[in-house]
Amino acid sequence: MSSQPATLGSVPRDPAPRTGPGAPATGSHTARRWLGLVPLVALCVVALAASMLVGSRAIPAGDVLYGLLHPDPDEALSQTIWFSRVPRTALILVAGVALGIAGTLMQAVTRNPMTDPGILGVNAGASLAVVVGLAFFGVGDISQYMWWSFAGAMVTSVLVFMIGNTGSARGNPVRLTLSGVALGAVLSGFSSAVLLTNSHVLEKLRGWSAGTTASQPLDATMAIVPFVVIGVVIAILSSRSLNVLALGEASAVAMGAHPNRIRTVVLVAIALLAGGATAAAGPIGFLGLLAPHLARMVVGPHQGWILAYSALIAPTVMGFADVLGRVITTGEVPVGVVTAFIGAPVLIYMVRRFRVAEM
Amino acid sequence: MTRLMAEKAALGYADKLICEEVTVEIPDGAFTVIVGPNACGKSTLLKSLTRLLPPARGRILLDGRSLHGLPTKQVAREVGLLPQGPIAPDGIRVIDLVTRGRYPRQRLFSPWSPEDEAAVAGAMDATGIRHLSGRMVDELSGGQRQRVWMAVALAQQTPILLLDEPTTYLDVSHQIELLELCRGLNKVQGHTLVAVLHDLNQAARYADHVIAMKDGSIIAAGAPHDVISESLVASVFGLDARVIPDPESGSPLVVPRWNHGSARRDRGGPREEIGDQR
Amino acid sequence: MTSLDFGRKVFRVGRRVRPFLIADVRSTVVCGALWIAIVALAVYSAFSGSAQITPGEALQALIGRGDAYTSMVVLEWRAPRVLLAVLLGASLAISGAIFQNLTGNPLGSPDVIGFQTGSYTGALIVMLLLGGGSAETMAGALLGGIATAFVVFFLSSKRGAVRGVRLIIVGIGVSAMLASMNVWILLTATVEDAIMASLWGAGNPSGVSWATLLGVFGGSVVFLLASLALSRPMRLMQIGTPFATALGQNVRVVQVAAIVIGIGLTALATAPVGPPWFIASAAPQIARRAVRSDRLALGPTAATGALLLLLADVLAQRIYPDSPLPVGIVTVSIGGLYFLWLLLREGKKR
Numbered sequence: 001m002s003s004q005p006a007t008l009g010s011v012p013r014d015p016a017p018r019t020g021p022g023a024p025a026t027g028s029h030t031a032r033r034w035l036g037l038v039p040l041v042a043l044c045v046v047a048l049a050a051s052m053l054v055g056s057r058a059i060p061a062g063d064v065l066y067g068l069l070h071p072d073p074d075e076a077l078s079q080t081i082w083f084s085r086v087p088r089t090a091l092i093l094v095a096g097v098a099l100g101i102a103g104t105l106m107q108a109v110t111r112n113p114m115t116d117p118g119i120l121g122v123n124a125g126a127s128l129a130v131v132v133g134l135a136f137f138g139v140g141d142i143s144q145y146m147w148w149s150f151a152g153a154m155v156t157s158v159l160v161f162m163i164g165n166t167g168s169a170r171g172n173p174v175r176l177t178l179s180g181v182a183l184g185a186v187l188s189g190f191s192s193a194v195l196l197t198n199s200h201v202l203e204k205l206r207g208w209s210a211g212t213t214a215s216q217p218l219d220a221t222m223a224i225v226p227f228v229v230i231g232v233v234i235a236i237l238s239s240r241s242l243n244v245l246a247l248g249e250a251s252a253v254a255m256g257a258h259p260n261r262i263r264t265v266v267l268v269a270i271a272l273l274a275g276g277a278t279a280a281a282g283p284i285g286f287l288g289l290l291a292p293h294l295a296r297m298v299v300g301p302h303q304g305w306i307l308a309y310s311a312l313i314a315p316t317v318m319g320f321a322d323v324l325g326r327v328i329t330t331g332e333v334p335v336g337v338v339t340a341f342i343g344a345p346v347l348i349y350m351v352r353r354f355r356v357a358e359m
Numbered sequence: 360m361t362r363l364m365a366e367k368a369a370l371g372y373a374d375k376l377i378c379e380e381v382t383v384e385i386p387d388g389a390f391t392v393i394v395g396p397n398a399c400g401k402s403t404l405l406k407s408l409t410r411l412l413p414p415a416r417g418r419i420l421l422d423g424r425s426l427h428g429l430p431t432k433q434v435a436r437e438v439g440l441l442p443q444g445p446i447a448p449d450g451i452r453v454i455d456l457v458t459r460g461r462y463p464r465q466r467l468f469s470p471w472s473p474e475d476e477a478a479v480a481g482a483m484d485a486t487g488i489r490h491l492s493g494r495m496v497d498e499l500s501g502g503q504r505q506r507v508w509m510a511v512a513l514a515q516q517t518p519i520l521l522l523d524e525p526t527t528y529l530d531v532s533h534q535i536e537l538l539e540l541c542r543g544l545n546k547v548q549g550h551t552l553v554a555v556l557h558d559l560n561q562a563a564r565y566a567d568h569v570i571a572m573k574d575g576s577i578i579a580a581g582a583p584h585d586v587i588s589e590s591l592v593a594s595v596f597g598l599d600a601r602v603i604p605d606p607e608s609g610s611p612l613v614v615p616r617w618n619h620g621s622a623r624r625d626r627g628g629p630r631e632e633i634g635d636q637r
Numbered sequence: 638m639t640s641l642d643f644g645r646k647v648f649r650v651g652r653r654v655r656p657f658l659i660a661d662v663r664s665t666v667v668c669g670a671l672w673i674a675i676v677a678l679a680v681y682s683a684f685s686g687s688a689q690i691t692p693g694e695a696l697q698a699l700i701g702r703g704d705a706y707t708s709m710v711v712l713e714w715r716a717p718r719v720l721l722a723v724l725l726g727a728s729l730a731i732s733g734a735i736f737q738n739l740t741g742n743p744l745g746s747p748d749v750i751g752f753q754t755g756s757y758t759g760a761l762i763v764m765l766l767l768g769g770g771s772a773e774t775m776a777g778a779l780l781g782g783i784a785t786a787f788v789v790f791f792l793s794s795k796r797g798a799v800r801g802v803r804l805i806i807v808g809i810g811v812s813a814m815l816a817s818m819n820v821w822i823l824l825t826a827t828v829e830d831a832i833m834a835s836l837w838g839a840g841n842p843s844g845v846s847w848a849t850l851l852g853v854f855g856g857s858v859v860f861l862l863a864s865l866a867l868s869r870p871m872r873l874m875q876i877g878t879p880f881a882t883a884l885g886q887n888v889r890v891v892q893v894a895a896i897v898i899g900i901g902l903t904a905l906a907t908a909p910v911g912p913p914w915f916i917a918s919a920a921p922q923i924a925r926r927a928v929r930s931d932r933l934a935l936g937p938t939a940a941t942g943a944l945l946l947l948l949a950d951v952l953a954q955r956i957y958p959d960s961p962l963p964v965g966i967v968t969v970s971i972g973g974l975y976f977l978w979l980l981l982r983e984g985k986k987r
Contacts, residue, residue, distance in 0.1 A: 189969030435885025
């Protein structure tokens with residue numbers, strides 16, 4: 001399924017052939033994929049429900065359900081549910097899906113399993129743009145600064161791509177990852193610089209910079225939904241092209257694909273998705289790394305399925321991470337911190353387990 | 360007479376044993392070539408002969424002493440290696456790269472001695488790259504670069520020299536050039552050479568001693584005439600071939616069978632035999 | 638015997654036939670120029686500034702004949718700060734050179750990989766959770782950096798050997814975890830404390846005293862000298878582990894030594910003033926390009942690092958005379974732009 005990359009000495013793009021069946025998609029294989037969706041959807045629902053149920057006030061499940069079905073603006077319980085819990089869960093769902101798909105696209109278009117928008121600095125770029133907007137251009141609420149976020153994500157994606165995937169770095173995944181990390185560090189540095197010299201923005205964004213699910217009202221999250229949807233649609237439509245792209249530049253062109261066109265379109269999708277998620281929830285890393293990796297372990301190297309599974313896995317992980325963050329100590333551990341603590345060990349495990357060629 | 364040998368050695372990497380039990384002697388002063396299909400353990404054997412890979416069982420001996428017990432710099436003065444696919448650092452000049460080969464013989468505060476100078480000059484002369492001495496390695500062609508790596512290995516001035524697939528990425532004229540160089544080193548300067556080669560016919564021409572491996576075991580070892588036979592080629596490589604004397608060198612020439620009828624008959628029209636040209 | 642073409646001008650130090658040292662002419666000239674620039678800048682920095690002291694008065698203070706106020710400003714505030722910038726800049730640059738050589742990648746340097754993040758974590762824990770003062774913060778930073786480096790090292794070594802690629806990725810992972818932890822710790826503090834802690838995190842050499850300088854001087858000098866001994870083994874490692882081993886080098890020992898020295902230098906450089914980003918990555922690359930050498934070029938690298946940090950510090954103080962910036966912001970800006978240029982150039986190559 002995953003054929004030889006065009007270059008020697010690259011990271012095995014796809015761990016799946018070692019763990020899962022590398023066999024061509026036979027009937028049983030596809031059936032497996034469909035079947036796998038069922039427990040996954042269930043798990044996702046559980047995660048979202050958990051995030052709805054857990055909070056500083058202990059509200060029994062029955063009451064939550066009642067509050068959902070009978071919204072009453074005067075009743076305190078209903079208020080809590082609708083103004084605190086529901087927006088949170090909605091954010092988890094939307095941002096989770098966005099990040100999961102963005103990560104999958106990123107890995108597909110760079111042919112590198114060790115990337116995600118966080119690692120490659122796209123989130124950093126988006127947040128820098130937001131910070132700049134807030135500090136120097138007096139932007140106010142999310143419907144305004146989300147445009148900054150999109151722009152920042154777009155510019156950064158293009159930069160990373162240009163830097164990391166052309167010339168000497170072509171085909172060298174570690175070089176790409178490093179370029180992205182360096183770029184991300186630079187952009188974060190600029191962000192810090194702006195924040196330190198504009199303390200009013202620092203106060204406003206304190207919770208935001210590690211990724212949080214708490215700060216957005218429902219309509220704010222809804223504002224980015226259309227863009228996330230566009231991103232998802234692009235992703236789905238590109239999945240066949242990405243399968244072909246995975247075979248290498250030369251093979252892809254031989255099969256009649258247009259690699260540059262595919263990449264441009266996908267980069268736009270990544271910008272929309274990562275930019276949207278970052279605008280709403282702050283920069284959250286590692287979700288985009290974990291979700292496709294886990295998905296690939298189950299379904300193999302088929303982009304369409306990986307997209308579907310990632311879209312479910314990411315909000316599940318995010319939901320559980322969010323709950324964990326709230327449960328673990330009295331204060332709230334931002335969800336971005338929890339995902340980092342889950343995702344980084346996975347990354348480390350990946351690089352230890354698989355033989356990575358020297359550069 | 361042999362100085363370098365493997366005695367009932369089991370070789371492999373942490374998760375996988377490649378050679379169960381290998382016993383081999385490298386004849387001194389000869390040009391030995393190891394051949395075999397992919398993943399037969401040729402490179403593994405070569406690496407273990409230079410202590411890059413310690414044997415899981417058994418011993419690798421140099422002058423009767425276990426290779427892995429000797430101090431590494433001492434071994435480096437006796438056994439040299441040209442590994443597969445070596446990396447040239449960015450922006451390095453030929454002479455600096457060749458000088459790296461003097462490492463085992465250099466003392467801490469004496470980075471350059473007359474011996475170093477002579478060795479580096481000699482190595483560059485032998486490989487014919489003296490005129491490239493001040494150039495950047497990245498600017499050289501593939502053939503030139505491989506000769507530079509040969510010079511690095513030669514600058515070590517070791518009596519025994521091991522080469523891991525030195526011709527694999529070269530085009531055919533450079534392959535022959537390199538092999539002729541090796542032959543000169545062996546016949547004229549008396550180095551013991553051990554090389555892993557893919558091309559059976561080149562091995563047959565240049566080797567004094569051939570070791571054929573398959574699936575981690577040594578199937579045959581001896582002079583090319585004795586080792587390279589139709590039955591061996593069939594059993595080791597799975598290739599149905601004729602073995603005839605090479606019209607140039609007289610060594611065994613492996614000619615794979617052609618089962619499609621003679622070229623002349625199939626394509627029709629008068630065609631001269633190749634032999635007529637002579 | 639006919640002489641060899643080195644491709645560049647060299648000169649020999651020591652006996653003609655068996656020289657003590659072979660040095661590049663170009664390398665030496667560049668190094669000399671850099672040190673002249675450093676001294677000039679140091680003098681400028683010590684003699685000028687917001688305290689309104691004329692050069693004459695400053696000179697008097699330096700030779701011990703100034704009045705109390707001038708002496709305090711020049712000798713207690715400015716001099717240690719300048720010297721510290723030179724020392725730390727050199728340490729960071731050498732550490733960067735060592736790690737870039739070890740990982741075989743110009744981006745594989747302690748600030749990108751995350752050792753400096755670990756120092757920040759240690760410092761934050763001391764500052765915000767344990768309420769320590771500046772000496773304790775330094776200790777915390779030192780321990781944090783060293784602990785992080787060891788964790789990264791152990792996680793990336795498999796069967797005893799560290800491979801460059803793995804070191805980088807593991808470093809990125811660990812650094813990401815620590816970075817997010819840093820944000821979390823900052824969140825638990827008050828806004829004022831958070832700002833103060835963030836200033837440390839951006840590199841803040843104000844408030845540096847002779848005590849600070851002496852604290853790190855000994856260790857840094859030891860490590861710097863040790864790195865000289867590493868120079869030749871590391872050059873050999875550049876051609877790959879199999880070749881280096883075949884040439885008689887004990888690669889594992891060299892790697893461990895390199896890591897220890899590199900960690901030591903970074904930790905000591907980060908502890909007193911916080912992490913000045915990008916000196917470690919940028920200085921070795923700038924030096925290599927200026928000198929056009931293949932070797933580690935430790936001399937020019939150290940000088941470049943010292944000059945960069947000193948320059949950044951001077952800029953940070955002078956750019957807004959009323960509110961001096963943390964030096965890290967300046968280094969990020971300069972270093973960051975340099976970096977982008979470097980990456981774009983690498984991208985266009987080949």
